[in-house]
Amino acid sequence: MRLSVLDLVPVRTDQTTGDALAATVGLAQAADRLGLTRYWVAEHHNMPSVAATSPPVIIAHLAAQTERIRLGSGGVMLPNHAPLAVAEQFALLEAAHPGRIDLGIGRAPGSDPVTSWALRGAAGRGDEDVQQFPNYLDDVVALMGSEGVRVPVPRQQYVLKATPAADTEPRMWLLGSSMYSSQLAAAKGLPYVFAHHFSGQGTAEALAHYRQNFVPSDLCQEPTTFLTVNAVVADTDDEAAALALPNAQSMARLRSGLPMQALDLVEDAEKAELPPQAQALVDAQLAKREVGSPERVATQVRELAERFEVDEVMLHPTASARQGVDPRTAPARERTLELLAPLLLG
Numbered sequence: 200m201r202l203s204v205l206d207l208v209p210v211r212t213d214q215t216t217g218d219a220l221a222a223t224v225g226l227a228q229a230a231d232r233l234g235l236t237r238y239w240v241a242e243h244h245n246m247p248s249v250a251a252t253s254p255p256v257i258i259a260h261l262a263a264q265t266e267r268i269r270l271g272s273g274g275v276m277l278p279n280h281a282p283l284a285v286a287e288q289f290a291l292l293e294a295a296h297p298g299r300i301d302l303g304i305g306r307a308p309g310s311d312p313v314t315s316w317a318l319r320g321a322a323g324r325g326d327e328d329v330q331q332f333p334n335y336l337d338d339v340v341a342l343m344g345s346e347g348v349r350v351p352v353p354r355q356q357y358v359l360k361a362t363p364a365a366d367t368e369p370r371m372w373l374l375g376s377s378m379y380s381s382q383l384a385a386a387k388g389l390p391y392v393f394a395h396h397f398s399g400q401g402t403a404e405a406l407a408h409y410r411q412n413f414v415p416s417d418l419c420q421e422p423t424t425f426l427t428v429n430a431v432v433a434d435t436d437d438e439a440a441a442l443a444l445p446n447a448q449s450m451a452r453l454r455s456g457l458p459m460q461a462l463d464l465v466e467d468a469e470k471a472e473l474p475p476q477a478q479a480l481v482d483a484q485l486a487k488r489e490v491g492s493p494e495r496v497a498t499q500v501r502e503l504a505e506r507f508e509v510d511e512v513m514l515h516p517t518a519s520a521r522q523g524v525d526p527r528t529a530p531a532r533e534r535t536l537e538l539l540a541p542l543l544l545g
Contacts, residue, residue, distance in 0.1 A: 200500075200501070200504060200510055200511065200512065200543050200544065201235075201236040201425075201510060201511040201512075201544075202235045202236065202511070202512055202513075202514060202536075202539065202540060202543055202544060203230075203235055203236045203237040203238065203239070203425070203511060203512070203513040203514070204226070204227075204230045204235060204237070204238045204239070204513065204514055204515075204516065204536070205239050205240075205241065205273050205396065205427055205513050205514070205515040206223055206226060206227075206238065206239070206240050206241070206251065206515075206516075207240070207241045207243060207249045207250075207251045207515075208220060208223045208240060208241075208249065208250040208251040208257065209248055209249060209250075209446070209462050209517075209519075209529075210247065210248050210249065210250050210461050210462060211445075211461060211462045211463070211464060211519060211520060211526070212460070212461045212462065212463055212464060212467065213464060213520070213522075213524070213526045214461070214526045214527075215526070216250050217527075218526040218527045219250045220250060220257070220260070221527035221528075222526075222527060222528050222529035222532075223240075223250075223257070223261070223529075224260070224261065224264050225527075225528055225529065225533060226516070226529055226532050226533055226536070227261045227264070227265055227268070227270075228264065228265060229533045229536050229537065230268055230536055231265040231266055231267060231268040233536055233537065233540040233544070234540065234544055235268060235536065235540065235544075236268070236269060236511060237268060237269035237270070237271055237301060237513070238261065238265075238268050238269070238270055238271070239270075239271045239272060239273030239274075239301065239303060239513065240254050240257045240258065240261075240270075240271075240272060240273065241254070241272075241273050241274070242254050242272065242274065242275055242276050242279075242305075243310060244310035244314045244315075244318065245310050245311065245314040246310070246459060247459050247460050247461050248449050248459065248460065248461050248462045254271075254272035254273075254274070254275055255272070255275075255288040255289065255292060258270045258271065258272065258292055258300070259292060259295070262292065262295070262296045262299060262300075267299070268299070269299050269300070269301055269370075270292075270296070270299055270300060270301070271300060271301025271302060271303050271369075271370075271372070272289075272301070272302060272303045272304070273303045273374060273392075273427075273513075274302075274303030274304050274305040274372070274374040275289075275302065275303065275304050275305070276305050276306070276307055276308060277304050277305065277306065277332060277335050277336070277339070278306060278308065278315075278319075278328040278329050278331075278332060278335070279308065279315065279318045279319060279328075280318075282335045282338035282339045282342065283338070283342055283359065283361070285302075285304075285339055286338070286339045286342035286343045286361035287342075287361045287362070289302045289343065289361075289369045290342075290343045290361035290362040290365055290368070290369070291361075291362060292369065293343075293365075293367055293368060293369045294362055294365070294366070297366065297367045298367060300369040300370070301369060301370045301371075301372060302339070302369040302370065302371045302372070303371075303372040303373075303374050303392065304336065304339070304371065304372070304373060304374065305373075305374040305375065305380075306329060306332045306375065306379075306380065307376075332383075333383060333387070336373070336383075336387065336389075337387075339371070340371060340418065342359060342360065342361045343361045343362075343365060343368050343369065344365065344368060345364075345365045345366075347359050347360035347361075348360075370390070371389060371390070371418060372389065372390045372391065372392055373387070373389045373390070373391050373392075374391075374392050374394065375391070375392075375393060375394065375405075376393065376394040376397050376398065376401070377401070377405075378401070378404065378405055378408060380393070380405070381393065381404075381405040381406070381408045381409045382408065382412070384409055385408065385409045385410075385411075385412040385413045385414065385422075386412070386414060387414075387416065388413065388414050388415050388416025388417075388418060388419050389416070389418060389419055390418075390419050390423040390424065391406075391409050391422075391423070391424050392424060392425060392427060392513070393405045393406060393409075393424070393426075393427075394427055395426055395427050395428060395503075395507075396427040396428050396429045396513075396515045397427075398487075399487040402426075402507060403506075403507065406424060406507055406508075409422055409424065410422045410424075424509060425509045425510075425511035425512065425513055426503055426504060426507050426509045426511070426512050426513065427512075427513045427515060428488075428489050428500065428503060428512060428513070428514060428515065429446075429487070429488040429489065429515045429517050430488065430489040430490070430496060430500070430514045430515065430516055430517070430535055430539070431443040431488065431489075431490045431491075431516065431517055431518045431531070431535055432489075432490075432491065432492070432493055432496045432534065432535040432538045432539055433491075433492070433518075433531065433534060433535075433538075434492065434493075434538075435492055436490075436491040436492050436495065439490045439491050439492065439496075439518075440485070440490055440491075441465050441469065442465060442518035442519055442520075442521075442531045443485060443488060443490045443517060443518060444465065444468045444469065444481075444485075444519075445462050445463040445464065445465060445467075445468040445519035446462060446484075446517035446518075446519060447481045447484035447485050447488070447517075448463065448468055448471060448473065448477075448481055449462055449463075450480070450484050451473065451477045451478070451480035451481045451484060452473075452477065454480055455474070455476055455477045455480055457473075457474075457477060462519050463519065464519060464520055464521060464522050465519055465520065465521045465522075466521065466522050468519065488517070489503075493538040493539060493542055494542070496539060497539055497542040497543055500512050500514075500539070500543060501543070512543075514535065514536070514539070516532040516535040516536065517532075518531035518532050518534070518535060519531065
C-alpha cells in the first residue's frame, strides 16, 4: 500500500498563519522522511481555521524544503481562476521540481458566493465558469503541453504556451464529490479521486462508474484512483478521540451555520457547549472517521482499501493539539503518520 497526505493547513487558536504554515512544513517533512508518496494541499478561502488559500504558493514553499515526495493540489478550484494562470503556475512548478508535481483540479468554489465573486473579479461569469469547467480542463492540459494552444486571430494562428519550453508536465488529477466528476473523469481519461473524506458517501458508486466507463487517453491509459480518509492516530483510543474532537466540532459549526472560528485546542473543545443539532453532527463526524490506536486504524485503512479496490490511501490528519504545544508545530498530526506508516508501508 502507498500512503499520502491531504493538508488544509489548519489554523489553531494558538497559531498565527505563519505558525500554521511552519507546522505544515514539519508535517510535509515527516511525510517525506517516512516514505509517503504525495502531499497535497487544498484550496479554501475566507475561513478562520484554514490557511490553504493558494495551493501553488504553498507547493513551491514545501517543494523547496522536502526532497523526494510528490507535491500537489487537492485541489485547485478551476472556476476561480483563468486556465492559463493555472497552467503557468503548475508548469513552472514542474520545471523547477520535475517529476514531483501533481495538479489536482476541482469544480467547487472552495468558499462562499461572496468570496467566489471577489476571487473571479469583474471578468467572472458566475455559473458560466462552472458550466465551462470541462472546456477549462482541456485548456489547462493543452496549455501545459509542449505544443501549446493555437488561437485563431485575424490572418494568423496565435500560439499560447504555459512555459516557453516544457520538458515534462505535471500529473493531472480530477477531484470531486459527486457522480458528475466521476463521469467527466471517465470520459476524459483522467486520473480521478473521489472525496471520500468529505462525506463518506457515494464512493463505491462513483468509483464503479469511473472504472466501468473509463476511456483511455494520452494522459492516462487505465483507470487510476485512490482513497481519501480523515484520520487521527494516537497511542490510545481515548487520546485519539480527544485530539479528533476540535476538527469534528469545526465541521459541525460549518454545516449547521454557526459562526466559524480557528480550530480549538483539545482542552477548549472538551468544554465547548454546542446546540443539540450541532452536537449530533459532531457525533456523526467522529463515527465516519478513522480514529484510534495504531493497530485499530491500520486495520480500518486496510479494509477501506480492499473495499474500494485501491492501493493508495491519502490521509487527512485532522488532530488538533493540547495546550502548551509549540504553535509552530503539529505533533499530533505528525504522530498520526509516524504510527501508521510502519504498519502500512512495511
